[in-house]
Amino acid sequence: MPKRNPNPAQEPKLELEDFQDSSGVLKFEHLQRVPAWAYSVVGLLVLAVVVVVGFDVAYAGHIYPGVTADGVPVGGLTQSQAISRITSRVSTYSGGGLSITHGRSVVHVPLYGLSLKYNAQNAAQLAVSFGRQGSLANQLHQKIRALFDRPTNYADYSYLDSSLTSYILQMDGDVDTPVADATLSFDGSNATANPAINGKRLDLGLLTQMLNDRLASTSSAPVVAPVYEMAPAVSTSAVQDSIGQISSYISSPVTLSYMQQTSTISQKTILSWIQVTAQPTPPFLQSLNLHDLYPPVTGASLSLNQNAVESFVANLAGQIDQNPLDATLSMQNGQLSVVSPSQSGLSLDQNGAVNGIMVALTEAGANRNINLNLSSTSAPVTQTNLASLGITTLLSSGQTYFPGSPYGRLVNVRTGAARYNNLLISPGEEFDFGAQLGVVDAATGYVPELVIEGNHEDFQYGGGLCQVCTTAFRAALAAGLPIDERENHSFAISYYQWPYDAPGVDATIFYPQVDLKFTNNTGHYILIQTVMTGDHLTFNFYGTKVESGVIRGPYFITGSNNATQASHTVFYRDVENDAGKVTSTDAFNSYYEPSTDFPIEGTVN
Numbered sequence: 001m002p003k004r005n006p007n008p009a010q011e012p013k014l015e016l017e018d019f020q021d022s023s024g025v026l027k028f029e030h031l032q033r034v035p036a037w038a039y040s041v042v043g044l045l046v047l048a049v050v051v052v053v054g055f056d057v058a059y060a061g062h063i064y065p066g067v068t069a070d071g072v073p074v075g076g077l078t079q080s081q082a083i084s085r086i087t088s089r090v091s092t093y094s095g096g097g098l099s100i101t102h103g104r105s106v107v108h109v110p111l112y113g114l115s116l117k118y119n120a121q122n123a124a125q126l127a128v129s130f131g132r133q134g135s136l137a138n139q140l141h142q143k144i145r146a147l148f149d150r151p152t153n154y155a156d157y158s159y160l161d162s163s164l165t166s167y168i169l170q171m172d173g174d175v176d177t178p179v180a181d182a183t184l185s186f187d188g189s190n191a192t193a194n195p196a197i198n199g200k201r202l203d204l205g206l207l208t209q210m211l212n213d214r215l216a217s218t219s220s221a222p223v224v225a226p227v228y229e230m231a232p233a234v235s236t237s238a239v240q241d242s243i244g245q246i247s248s249y250i251s252s253p254v255t256l257s258y259m260q261q262t263s264t265i266s267q268k269t270i271l272s273w274i275q276v277t278a279q280p281t282p283p284f285l286q287s288l289n290l291h292d293l294y295p296p297v298t299g300a301s302l303s304l305n306q307n308a309v310e311s312f313v314a315n316l317a318g319q320i321d322q323n324p325l326d327a328t329l330s331m332q333n334g335q336l337s338v339v340s341p342s343q344s345g346l347s348l349d350q351n352g353a354v355n356g357i358m359v360a361l362t363e364a365g366a367n368r369n370i371n372l373n374l375s376s377t378s379a380p381v382t383q384t385n386l387a388s389l390g391i392t393t394l395l396s397s398g399q400t401y402f403p404g405s406p407y408g409r410l411v412n413v414r415t416g417a418a419r420y421n422n423l424l425i426s427p428g429e430e431f432d433f434g435a436q437l438g439v440v441d442a443a444t445g446y447v448p449e450l451v452i453e454g455n456h457e458d459f460q461y462g463g464g465l466c467q468v469c470t471t472a473f474r475a476a477l478a479a480g481l482p483i484d485e486r487e488n489h490s491f492a493i494s495y496y497q498w499p500y501d502a503p504g505v506d507a508t509i510f511y512p513q514v515d516l517k518f519t520n521n522t523g524h525y526i527l528i529q530t531v532m533t534g535d536h537l538t539f540n541f542y543g544t545k546v547e548s549g550v551i552r553g554p555y556f557i558t559g560s561n562n563a564t565q566a567s568h569t570v571f572y573r574d575v576e577n578d579a580g581k582v583t584s585t586d587a588f589n590s591y592y593e594p595s596t597d598f599p600i601e602g603t604v605n
Contacts, residue, residue, distance in 0.1 A: 062076055063079070063082060063128055064131045065146050065147075066146045066148075066150055066152060067127045067152050068127075068152070068153040068154070068217070069086050069153070070089065070090055070153075070154075070218055071093075071155070071216065072086045072089045079128045082124035083120045086120035086124060094111050094112065096220055097111055097220070098111065098220060099223070100167065100168075100207070101224055102174065102202075102224070105175070107167050107171045109164070115159055116215070118155075118157045126154035127154050130142055153217060155217070157215055159215070164208075168202075168207055168211075171202060171207070175225060176200065177197070178197075178199055179199025179230045180232060182195060182234050182276070184276060191243050193236055193243065196239075197232065198231060199229065199232075200228070200229055201230060202225055203228055211223060246274055246302055249304065254357060254360050255368060256372055257371050258371070258372040265357070273312075274302055275302070304361060309358060313350050317353075321345070324343060324377050327381050327382050329389075329527055331540075331542045336389075336527075341382070342378075343379065345376065345379070347374065347376075347377060348372060352373050353372050356370040357370060381525070389524065390543060391525055391527045391544075392542075392543070394540060394541070396475050396478035396479035396480075396548065398541075399537065399539075400470055400536075401536050402536075404494075404535075408449040408464075409449045409463060409467075410535065411445075412446050412447060412465055415446055416468040417468050420472065421528070421529055423436065425526040426520065427522065427523050428521070429520050430519045431517060431518050431519070431520065432517050433516040434509055434512055437465070437509070441461050450464075451463045451510075457601065467495060468509075471537045473506070475540070477551060478551075480547030480575045482519045483517075484518055486507045488508065489508045490508075491563060491598055492592045493506070501561075502569050503569060504588065505551065505554060505571055521546075522544055522545075523544070523546070524543050524544040525543060527541070528540070546577075547576060547578075548576050551571055552571060552572040552573075553571030554570060554590070555569060557569060557570055557589075564595055564596050565594055566592060568591050569590045570587055570588065570590070571587075573588065
């Protein structure tokens, strides 16, 4: 036997001539130069062919051994035999159930409730195709598996995901335990540690996979729920080791003094301001320290939560602070008088209070007194600056007359009008009728009466307040004030027509969707006074007369005074200066629908 070259890369290359004599006849003795590994490859190829051919012959028309379908052993069966056996198995299995367990918790899953379905024909077809499809290498691999009886399962089934999910979530509810860090509490005069709690969570993805494995193999074996634990970031021992750090914080209560009053911040409250956090461990990629791959249990870091202190001070300011109140004024016989004096406002220096508390908490001792700083704010309108307000004369009057109004409507009009009596509008202020009106309910003195809501009329608290709104609108028109927002009623109503020959000089209110707004552009304060006598309401505006408004109309564009028909009216407001010259003209259009389109629904309760 010739020796092999120890270096295969240097072995001489064999050519066809090496196997021929001088006459071209093959010399078989030269075959001894063929490498040994070539014989091994040829042998394996021959073995592979034998296995493939042998299996094809031995299992012609039958499924190879080791194959299961839907959990049913079908090796050696024909496709029809496999279908019959699978059908029998899944029919029995689908009527049973599975169970998910964790400790004492057990969740039963009835399979009929999942709408579980198996396709025996497809599963059998897949079993038949094992070792018979794909590349030669793939077929050989599968047949070798069959030769050594390695199990292979095919499954074709379906179910309602939502049904199975409900059972999984039921177990999740039994297992789920929130993780809780160790915290601090106050016991007598000492801080104590409240133990940390390890959390538990259900591995939803793995449980779903395990249940699917049971269904695929038609197995009824119980499924032990996969559960993992979550460790708290701050352990009990870490908090216990850090308790000594807070002795200065809770050494004694803190006393706040202001306006000859005192308020005490208890040690329990102070303790609630101390935040306990885990000391961070540097990530491995940052520190490149191997110890950070498996960091030890972290310690606890204690600090004062300034946000909690700021929240405490803000709440205290809500109890101390007072907005300044203007003096209440009244115009009587052309003379401006004070009905009630003004009140100065108070404001707590919140930043100073927070800083004082933070400093006091870092100083241990029995004397922890903080004097809070309060600032006083004067009201814009006081009994001493009446002359500067410019309230000297009657600017305008707005009037409405509403005979035949029911008692409840009169109550609402009187109650609403009182909200605007002696009201001041500062220079440049936009008057918002709805915002000033406030809450409308039984507690504020209103009763149910008819209002227009959407496409009908109904009884609600405050029905009739549009009479007040319309009267204020007419006073603003007569004073020449800019009208920023106004809407007419959905249909023409007789209460708002006097003293005109047509509807149109009205304004409705359904706050906040519908509102009336106008601006005081006189450069001085305006004082509103309201007077209601019987079924007659007046809004008087007092101030410094700069302009006035004169109404022309309203005129019908379409329709007539028949409220059961749609109509469109317009009126013009000429704004005149002190010399009587018209400086601008505004047009106000009103579009009314037929009153019959708004039936009355409901009754007075």
